[in-house]
Amino acid sequence: MKQILLMDGPDHKGLIYQVTHVLYNHNQNIISQDEYVSPSGQFFMRTEFEGEGNPKSILDDLTATLPAGLNLRLNPKKKKDVVLFVTKEHHCLGELLIRYAFDELDATIQAVISNYNVLQPLVSKFGIPFHFISHEHKTREEHEEAILRTLEIYQPEYLVLAKYMRVLTSDFVKHYPNRIVNIHHSFLPAFIGANPYRQAYDRGVKIIGATAHFVNDNLDEGPIIAQDVKEVDHRLTAFDMATLGKDTEKSVLSKALKLVFNDRVFIHGNRTIIL
Amino acid sequence: MKQILLMDGPDHKGLIYQVTHVLYNHNQNIISQDEYVSPSGQFFMRTEFEGEGNPKSILDDLTATLPAGLNLRLNPKKKKDVVLFVTKEHHCLGELLIRYAFDELDATIQAVISNYNVLQPLVSKFGIPFHFISHEHKTREEHEEAILRTLEIYQPEYLVLAKYMRVLTSDFVKHYPNRIVNIHHSFLPAFIGANPYRQAYDRGVKIIGATAHFVNDNLDEGPIIAQDVKEVDHRLTAFDMATLGKDTEKSVLSKALKLVFNDRVFIHGNRTIIL
Amino acid sequence: MKQILLMDGPDHKGLIYQVTHVLYNHNQNIISQDEYVSPSGQFFMRTEFEGEGNPKSILDDLTATLPAGLNLRLNPKKKKDVVLFVTKEHHCLGELLIRYAFDELDATIQAVISNYNVLQPLVSKFGIPFHFISHEHKTREEHEEAILRTLEIYQPEYLVLAKYMRVLTSDFVKHYPNRIVNIHHSFLPAFIGANPYRQAYDRGVKIIGATAHFVNDNLDEGPIIAQDVKEVDHRLTAFDMATLGKDTEKSVLSKALKLVFNDRVFIHGNRTIIL
């Protein structure tokens, strides 16, 4: 089986040599290797390899050989288990369901969770469990508690907020550190807050965009994974801009998920390194 | 000679009919006509026409025919007179000088004004007057006063801030209402303020851009004329991003000036309508 | 009801005036009007208007007023009836079905016709008739005859070839002149023919694209409606390029259909004029 080694930490002379040496000794064939050293001296490397041999013993050998203080992860190359979160908008969900139905997502959609039930008919067309967990008559904590209980069933590796319009609490986010991906309307970091297309229209921007990012404690402010933009002009209404923006959102989210599900994204401070 | 009629104001039924009727009576041939009505009911029209006849009498006839409250301007189609403002960066200036040297700018560069003299050698290659007006040992008002005295010589129609790194006072801007074009590093409205490429780098953005806009009282906040972006990734340093950003700045500024100098840009509130 | 007037033919002085005059007399309010005159003197105009009154009598009045030789069409603003053609690839079909399910297509999908039955399960999720018309054991003429009989049931205004991998005969195309829209893999006019992504890979291109166009007698050579591209690099395999290409195909096809279904596309020789 193919393996993906992810490694990051302070740079030392000889790191690439040491890793390739261990893999060579274990008779592994390197399929691809990409690395990056930041100007501040942080080292990142993604190595995809295959061969006979025990992944556990390769990892042990790497740990023993490499300097302390490095973060090492060894993942088999396989589909991720994910749960999608939606509210009422269908565009990102529809895109992901079609990709999933034809095995293009690099992930298994275990379930869809929503605080409304309007998208249930769409999800049910694809034979995926839909959990309608209303936030009404619940405190924020009670609502998130109910969601967490549902997630217990699935034990997903990633949560995808495919236009989920509720802010998650810090406490919730801590259950899935660096494992929640969100798609943000408009062009981050501009126009944070409500009704961004209206803001963009009023400002007369000539470009609108979308940003996929990890979720951390600051709403809409986690590390950026992917962005894209479209040109607009004065003839578009705020509604037209939102329509075009939704197209951008769905393609940016798909692109970001492809990177995340293929173990290509490192997080460093508020930045992502994509290898 | 070709004429350009610019017209904007509250929409009324029959406006296009009335204008085309007057031009028809004056035996003018319409070369192109573009109009836009905003969702809030504001009408904008740009008509390019030619024919024998007196522009003054056409304008009088239009004024007499059309409802009151419309803003009418009739310009002969010709190059604009402009003065460029620069500080130390050469990229936008170099682009404009080369275009000017080969008659591609739709404008006459009457002079270049700078608060430093580092770009004097470049400007002198092209035989254009360079005015070094240092801001040192002067109050802001004294400095702007000296600039205004220099501008008196040239009576330019537009000022182009081609990386002029000083904030203009409200009083100065009032001398050239809607006639000052600026190019702004980074992607407006994001990262307003100092060292935007450093901010963008630290935030790990995947896209950087530039914005050309009219200057009004709020620094970097006038109506946007043109924007463009480039994709970046984690491998670019803040310096690399600034380099790529400068390329974007010069092409966006050129694009915006082409629109402005061809009388294609209407200003409405904080938006531009480009016909 | 809103009406859309489409008009094209040789340019004459006063055409805009004459049209606006008639609409003014009929007490119609012009919502938007766009026109274009080609360098060779061909006039094109799209006028959207509304008001009380009889469309038939407006059209009669226009015909009586305007010079002979102009092509005039008056359409009520409404959804188009369309039939989709597919073979085995799902990406364009999936995109259109999702848009249709949420009323974003400006069209009614009456049926899907395919020469294979692999996409039947997807189509049936959306409750749309699926006609599997195999081409096996049939001559090309017999196959197209069977398709034409099925189309008789629906009387569609447009046919959309959403990755239909069979060449249509001249005779078939004549039944739907300028009413068949195709999406072409790769970047037209480059790499015409089989396996274009392999061709593009072997050539080491840095950009791939997709083209939506009307179908005429020459395969892949009708008037272009929309195009878009994506950047690629050497790291993408021919398969990766095909995957990215499919994303481009579906967004370009959607964009083109929006223009066509809103009566924005004029055909002039081998070019489109989009107003």
Added chain:
Amino acid sequence: MKQILLMDGPDHKGLIYQVTHVLYNHNQNIISQDEYVSPSGQFFMRTEFEGEGNPKSILDDLTATLPAGLNLRLNPKKKKDVVLFVTKEHHCLGELLIRYAFDELDATIQAVISNYNVLQPLVSKFGIPFHFISHEHKTREEHEEAILRTLEIYQPEYLVLAKYMRVLTSDFVKHYPNRIVNIHHSFLPAFIGANPYRQAYDRGVKIIGATAHFVNDNLDEGPIIAQDVKEVDHRLTAFDMATLGKDTEKSVLSKALKLVFNDRVFIHGNRTIIL
């Protein structure tokens, strides 16, 4: 001094390990390392490193250690010597001269050669030798002979065809194998031949582009280094499209040269691998 190691050839297990081992033994610090293995099993690696020690002995050691059949080059990191070729168009030349004047080109422009003298005034502004070598009254061979004699003076590492409108013979190209960079109007491989913007206009394309490529025996058909495109619509005349195309040409050529002059471009068959 920084060194750049370029290595390509058939892939073998352990290549990265062997290279990093040698550099480690020589006490060199790897600044960046990028490699790529093609689906057909060809290995490419670019390693930038620095440290005390003798480059010659590092290269000898690498040659002794690595399997035979690999192509190894070790270049000090420094500006390339180049000669530009132009005909009458100034846009690419102007861009390169401004970059050169402000030390942004990663190259030294030793001279400009032209078959016309119209650009001599521009070049002389920048104090660079201009050689007017007319092709009139000369056979193709005599003309190229005269150019080659001039190049003898400069011994350039690269020739840049910055809108040089003459086809070079196979014999000429053999003097500078993989060392001539050309910028091609329009979007390769489409519209090969004369007057491409006219062809593109007549075809009604919605996108135009430019391609920078190495020159080989087939005109306009060498390995592609960089491409870019701009959106166009029916309102642009063939002249407008050419104007926009020129802007694209100059930015694509600059981008390609940056890659070439930084030793980032490998050639493999008719493709480029850019590391």
